[in-house]
Amino acid sequence: MRARRAFRQSWHYLLLAAAAAFFLMPVYVMLVTGLKPFAEVALPRMWHLPQQLSFDNFAAAFNVLSGNLFNSLLVAILGALGSAMLGSLNGYVLSKWRFRGSNFVFGAMLFGMFIPYQSVLIPLVRFMQEINLYGGLPGLILTHIVYGIPITTLIFRNYFATVPTEVVDSAQIDGAGVLGVYRYIMLPIAIPGFAVTIIWQFTQLWNDFLFAIALTEPRHWPVTVALQNLAGARVVEWNVQMAGALLAALPTVLVYIILGRYFLRGLMSGSLKG
Amino acid sequence: MGRKRKDRLGALALLLPSAAAIGVFVYGFVGWTVRVSMSDWRGIMPDYTFIGFQNFMTLFQQDRFQTNMWNTLVFTVAFIIVCLLLGLLLAVLLDRSMRGEWLFRTIFLFPMAISFVVTGVVWRWLLNPVMEGTRLTGLNLLLHEIGLGALASPWHMHPTWGMLAIALAATWQLSGYVMALYLAGIRGIPEQLRESARVDGASEWQIYRRVVLPMLRPVTLGAVVILGHISLKIFDLIMAISPEGGRGFSVEVPAMNMWFTTFRGLRFGRGAAIAVILFVMVSLLVIPYLRYSLRREVER
Numbered sequence: 001m002r003a004r005r006a007f008r009q010s011w012h013y014l015l016l017a018a019a020a021a022f023f024l025m026p027v028y029v030m031l032v033t034g035l036k037p038f039a040e041v042a043l044p045r046m047w048h049l050p051q052q053l054s055f056d057n058f059a060a061a062f063n064v065l066s067g068n069l070f071n072s073l074l075v076a077i078l079g080a081l082g083s084a085m086l087g088s089l090n091g092y093v094l095s096k097w098r099f100r101g102s103n104f105v106f107g108a109m110l111f112g113m114f115i116p117y118q119s120v121l122i123p124l125v126r127f128m129q130e131i132n133l134y135g136g137l138p139g140l141i142l143t144h145i146v147y148g149i150p151i152t153t154l155i156f157r158n159y160f161a162t163v164p165t166e167v168v169d170s171a172q173i174d175g176a177g178v179l180g181v182y183r184y185i186m187l188p189i190a191i192p193g194f195a196v197t198i199i200w201q202f203t204q205l206w207n208d209f210l211f212a213i214a215l216t217e218p219r220h221w222p223v224t225v226a227l228q229n230l231a232g233a234r235v236v237e238w239n240v241q242m243a244g245a246l247l248a249a250l251p252t253v254l255v256y257i258i259l260g261r262y263f264l265r266g267l268m269s270g271s272l273k274g
Numbered sequence: 275m276g277r278k279r280k281d282r283l284g285a286l287a288l289l290l291p292s293a294a295a296i297g298v299f300v301y302g303f304v305g306w307t308v309r310v311s312m313s314d315w316r317g318i319m320p321d322y323t324f325i326g327f328q329n330f331m332t333l334f335q336q337d338r339f340q341t342n343m344w345n346t347l348v349f350t351v352a353f354i355i356v357c358l359l360l361g362l363l364l365a366v367l368l369d370r371s372m373r374g375e376w377l378f379r380t381i382f383l384f385p386m387a388i389s390f391v392v393t394g395v396v397w398r399w400l401l402n403p404v405m406e407g408t409r410l411t412g413l414n415l416l417l418h419e420i421g422l423g424a425l426a427s428p429w430h431m432h433p434t435w436g437m438l439a440i441a442l443a444a445t446w447q448l449s450g451y452v453m454a455l456y457l458a459g460i461r462g463i464p465e466q467l468r469e470s471a472r473v474d475g476a477s478e479w480q481i482y483r484r485v486v487l488p489m490l491r492p493v494t495l496g497a498v499v500i501l502g503h504i505s506l507k508i509f510d511l512i513m514a515i516s517p518e519g520g521r522g523f524s525v526e527v528p529a530m531n532m533w534f535t536t537f538r539g540l541r542f543g544r545g546a547a548i549a550v551i552l553f554v555m556v557s558l559l560v561i562p563y564l565r566y567s568l569r570r571e572v573e574r
Contacts, residue, residue, distance in 0.1 A: 012367050016374070019364055020381045023446065026396040043411040046399070047419070089288045097285035105293060107568055112300040114560040116507045118532045119553035120303035122310055122546055126320070127303075146299045149292045178284035207389030209510040214537070224391040224510070231395045232517040238399055245395045249388040256387035260380065267386060267451065268458060 034058055034243040041239040057243035065244050067219075068226035072206050073251070075137055075222055079144035080201035084194055086145065087152020091193075092182050094153065095160040096168050106157065113150035117210050125214055135217040143215060144205050151204075152197050155269045159193035160186060192262075199259055200266025203252045223248045304553060310546035317540050329547035339548070342528045345437045349527070350505040352441040353448075357501055358494065360445065361452025366482060368453070369460050379457075382450035390447065394514020397443040401429035401515065430516055436525045440512055447511075448504065452497050459493035460486060499563040503556050509533070528552050 029046065037054035062069075094106050124143065125134065133139030163186070171181045209224045216225070227248050230241055256263050311329055315321045333339040364382055368375050385393065402412035405426045410418060414426040429439035463486060471481045509529040512519070519526030519534075528548050536545025 008370075009372070012371050013374070016364070016367050016371065016378050019360075019367075020378060023381050023385065023450070026393070026400065026446070029400065030396055043402075044408065044415065046411050047416055086292050090292050093285045093289045097282065099282065099286070103568060105289070107564060108301075109293070109296050110564060110568075111560070112296050114503055114556060114564075115300060115304070116529060116549070116552040116556050118507075118509075118529055119307050119549040120299065121307075121532075121549065122536060122542055123303040123306040124299070143299075146295045149296055153292070172281075178281050178288065182288075203387055207391075209389065209391050209513070224389050227395055228391050228510075228514050228517070231398060231514055241395055242399070245392045249392045252387045252389075253384060256384055257380070263387065264383070264454070267383075267454065 030242050030246045030249075033239050034061075034246050036239065038239070041237070043238070057239050058247065060240045061244035061247055064230065064240070065223055065226055065247060068221050068223040069247065069251075071137060071216075071220055072222040072224070072248075075141055075144065075212075076202045076205040078141050079148060079205045080198045082141070082145035083148025083152045083201050084197040086149055087154075087197055088156045088187075088190055088194065089182070090149065090153040091156025091158075091160050092186050094157045096163075096165070096181070096186075097178065106153070109150050109153055111150070112147065113154075117147070121210075121214055124211075128215055134215060136220050137216070140212060140215045140220075140222075143211050144201075144208070147211075148201050148205070151269075152201065155197050155200070155266065156190070156193055158269060159190065159196075163189065195259070196262045196265045196269070199255055199262045200269075203255060203263065203266075206252050307546045307549050307553075310542055311550045313543045313546075315542035315546075320542070325543070329544045330551070332544065333547055333551070338523050338526070339528070339531065341523045342526055342531050345523075345525060346506060346508075346527050348435070348437045349441050349444075349508065350502060352438050353444050353505050354498060354501045356441070356445045357449045357452045358497060360449040361497070362456050362490075364449070364453040365456035365460055366486075368457055370478075379454070382453050384450070385447040386451050388447075390508075390510035391514045393443055393447050394511045397446070398515045401439050401443070403428040403431035430520065430525055433521065433524055436516075436520055440508075440515060440525055443515065444505070444508065444511055448501065452501070455493050455497050456490060459490045463489050496563070496567075499559060502559050506552065506556050506559070 032049055033041065033046065034057045035053050035055070036050040036057070037052055038056050040050060040052065040054075041057075090109070094102055128134040128139040128143075133142060167185060168181055171185050176184060206222075207224065208222070209228065212222045212225045213228075216222070221229070227241075227244050230244060309322065312324055312326060313322045314325045314328075315323075364378075368378060371378075400412045402414060404410050405414055405428060406418075406423075413429070414423075417423055417425050427439070428436075430436045432439065467485055467489075468481050471485050476484065507529055508527055512525055512527060512530060513533075516525050519530055523531075529552060532545050532548040532552065535541050535548065539545075
């Protein structure tokens with residue numbers, strides 16, 4: 001019995017290890033390519049380990065992409081903070097101040113996170129041109145804040161739904177108004193909710209490509225657009241592209257590894273079951 | 275004015291900025307796009323001359339757009355089926371394993387933290403189409419080195435099945451997510467249910483087949499909707515793997531066609547028509563699911 005069980009367990013681990021190899025394969029290629037000196041880089045030796053360690057490729061990639069990495073950082077942080085702020089207000093109202101039609105409003109907001117953004121792109125670009133925010137980062141940040149409202153509202157609505165209504169009621173009896181309850185009751189207990197929301201939005205905004213390519217001019221490009229452009233251009237060597245890809249992935253992967261618990265909760269709330 | 279009433283108005287006032295923003299940026303803009311889709315707008319200056327459904331008719335007769343739709347279909351079917359099967363398999367394996375769950379889960383899920391563009395740039399090199407000779411590289415080289423050279427493939431450059439290679443990269447990115455959904459679903463099943471089946475003499479395999487799988491149906495439904503709407507919208511990934519959409523649009527999808535037609539070709543009317551078609555397809559998939567989820571929530 002125990003032997004059979006051990007046998008079955010080893011089968012499980014064999015399959016799991018094979019799957020892990022599949023998931024790690026691109027990381028392996030990025031790492032070994034990035035760590036080779038220029039002289040050692042050759043496509044036929046793509047899978048070989050470096051014989052000498054070097055950060056040439058990362059230095060070269062960072063040289064090309066540093067400005068773009070900074071743009072991404074700015075957009076992702078400000079966009080995440082802005083949409084989290086709005087989402088917490090909406091989530092509070094939609095869970096604790098329900099009114100006739102509030103479910104409809106919630107559903108209508110939620111739908112905004114599923115639409116293909118191509119269907120708003122032409123008006124969006126025209127609108128940004130009209131209000132003189134086309135081409136730079138403020139317009140992109142504003143766009144991310146607005147289209148971030150659905151998911152942040154969803155996360156906070158589910159989060160605040162777990163707060164007992166009695167807490168709100170007793171605060172009201174003590175004389176707190178709508179904003180007072182939000183400021184003194186909800187905000188202090190919403191820290192984990194903010195962590196989930198901001199981490200999720202940071203990741204999403206850092207990884208965005210479509211809004212960025214539609215709304216920004218080359219010198220304001222976030223890293224995703226710059227990287228895609230490198231890959232298409234064929235002037236930049238593939239090893240530098242690989243190192244660039246790793247640099248572009250690093251911030252969100254670090255967030256994922258260090259704050260995985262919060263990331264996972266953001267991920268699961270996207271599937272509508274908070 | 276009573277305090278209760280004042281509070282209610284105050285609450286609505288907090289909601290108003292977001293509701294207005296979504297009203298304009300989602301519903302207003304989609305309406306605007308619909309209007310553009312029925313116009314003859316070509317070139318930089320807007321032109322809202324109404325031409326009815328002419329842009330749509332042109333599209334449906336076009337070889338290019340038909341190829342786009344076929345590509346989306348091939349991609350969607352392959353991507354969803356493989357993601358569901360792989361995700362379920364990994365979830366069951368993790369559920370049955372005693373140690374290392376955290377490590378494996380972290381490895382399977384990390385692609386969710388990175389962008390489609392990064393995935394695309396790396397997979398573009400893994401999917402190098404050279405099939406033999408000294409310029410062999412990427413997966414084809416790896417296959418040769420482990421003696422499976424016969425499996426070498428032109429990948430995304432294959433004239434008919436290039437989309438399957440794109441689906442491979444997308445599966446790499448998203449099957450971990452499906453795994454997480456299934457694992458949460460499995461963990462949500464009361465242990466007594468499985469225990470009583472065990473007492474009745476069911477084997478572990480039978481328990482999964484008869485008890486666990488049927489209870490995972492809502493998870494599967496949710497996963498299909500989420501994967502489905504991702505695959506209808508897929509854009510970044512292909513723009514990074516094959517920025518021109520392949521030879522003869524062999525890996526181009528509607529979302530890319532919209533981009534090229536509108537912002538490179540400056541055919542705004544036709545581009546908007548593609549966007550509207552995309553919007554309708556996604557809505558048909560998502561709205562019933564949203565209604566179902568929200569109603570189920572009310573019942574709880």
